[in-house]
Amino acid sequence: MAEDPYKVLGVARDATPEAIKKAYRKLARQNHPDLNPGKPEAEARFKAASAAHDLLSDPERRARFDRGEIDAEGQERPPPRPAGGWRRHAEAPEGGRYDPFAESGFEAGDFGDLFADILARQRAAETAPRPGRDVAYRLSVPFLSAVLGATEQLVLPDGRQLSVKIPPGVVSGQSLRLRGQGAPGRNGGPAGNAVIELEVEDHPLFRRDGFDLHLDLPVTLKEAVLGGPVTVPAPAGPLRVTLPAGSDTGRQVRLRGKGVAAEGSRPAGDLLLTLRVVLGPPDPALEAFVRDWTPQKPFDPREAMDDTP
Amino acid sequence: MMTLEVLCARFEGLDPEDLRGWIGAGLLRADAEGETLVFQEIDVERVRLILELRETLALEEEALALVLSLLDQIYALRRRLGES
Structure with a gap:
């Protein structure tokens, strides 16, 4: 349960919107997590202040809170504020990208010059009739759609639906371009494109490795020893x-062309099964057999471990 | 890696011209692939930080550049100290 937002911001219940904003800005300045690395209590105070401000800065929700219709957490929770994201990057090794002391690194104004030409050309291009902005969307693609190819529906913020043809073999981070589906052009330019960043979902059974798929396949002791036909998803x-006879756990079976579907001149990938022997529930008959069984070729499966203690 | 359009579209109402201004002023980094500017995940967070400084904390352009420069120095020193 969140604290009383008025207390969090330290303002009276009849405070003006300006006073609330001012109190919030003061707290945000003191406690913003990116400005207070290494102080988790500051981050907690910042989050509390943000939540309190979100609630009280909206006249309608503030009135409902005052009337006791919603609690301090608000009825619909505001989207989590991602503050503090910079700190995570800046403290990690990749933070060196913005290191003012590094020799080959970042110096204010330095790389700006590097791109001066590109930036100038891009700006010049903008006074001419110019195409509309590209608009980026994100689209979550089910694992199997990325493997087999599919047409997915993308619902735009304005309610329009775009059919997006997903070619087989796409990976997360890849983007597709739909011509003319972006913002309208200016000065008679053509409409921009929709740039759709894909996010491929995971699958409970299959794992991608390039264009190959991996699947762990549980097999019974009988199937492992004798081999034989099994049904595989x-x-x-x-x-x-x-299955081949005499298969150990870890044995791989390659099913050619059953991985990521072919596209253009790229052949289909393979599906690689990794067998995993599963004994199942205890079986008195099996126990009796193994107890009386003398292997014809006794061996030590841990032999190779002797050299590496 | 993402292009300027993709980066821009991650933030509602962000003008590509703002991004170019920040790059030109040395507040934001980019890499050039031929004529195309490309960005990394850390640059997305950099943009978020700049927007928060500008909008939530109401910093003007010059104060913003100063704050960023101080922050960069602090984080660089913290990385050298090996703290977290």
Whole structure:
């Protein structure tokens, strides 16, 4: 349960919007996590102040809170404020990108010159008739759609729907371009493009490795020893596969062309099964057999470990 | 890696001209791939920080550059001290 937002900001219940904003700015200045690295209590105070400000700066929600209709956390929670994101990057090794002391690193104004030409050309281009802005969207792609290719629907903020053709083999971070689906052009220029950044979801069974897929396949002791046909889940539907006899846990079986679907001149990837022997519930008959069983070729599976204690 | 359009579209109402201004003023880094400017995840957070300094804390352009420069020095020193 969040604290009383008026207390958090230290203002009276009849404070003016300006007073609330001022109190919030003061707290934000003192406690912003990016300005207070290494002080988690500052981050907590900042989050509390942000939540309190979110609630009290909206006249409608403030009135509802005053009437007791919503609690201090608000009925619909505001989206989490991502403050503090800079600190995580700046304290990690990649923070060297903005290191003013590094020899080959960052010096204010330095790389600005480097791009002066590019920036000038980009600006000059803008006075001419120019195409509309590209508008970026993110689209979450189900794992199997990225493997087999599919058409996914993207719902735009204005309610329009775009059909996005996903070619097989896309990966997270890749973006697709839909011509003319961006912002309208200026000075008679053409409309911009929709740039769609893809995020491929994970799959509970399959794992991608380039264009190959990996699947851990549990097998019974009998299937491992004798081999034989089993049914295996595959992206395009179950497959009937004949396992080789005498398979250990860890044995790989390669199903050619059953991975990521082919596209253009790129051939389809493979589906690699990694067998995992599962004994299942205890079985008295199996126990009796193993107890009386003398292997024809006794061996020590841990032999190779002797050299590496 | 992302292009200027993708970076810009991550923030509502962010004008590409603002981004170019920050790059020109040395507040934001970019890498050049031919004629295209590309950005990394850390640059996204940099933009978020700049926007927060400008909008939430109401910093003017010159104060903002000063604060960023001080922050960069603090974080560089903290990294050297190996603290977290």
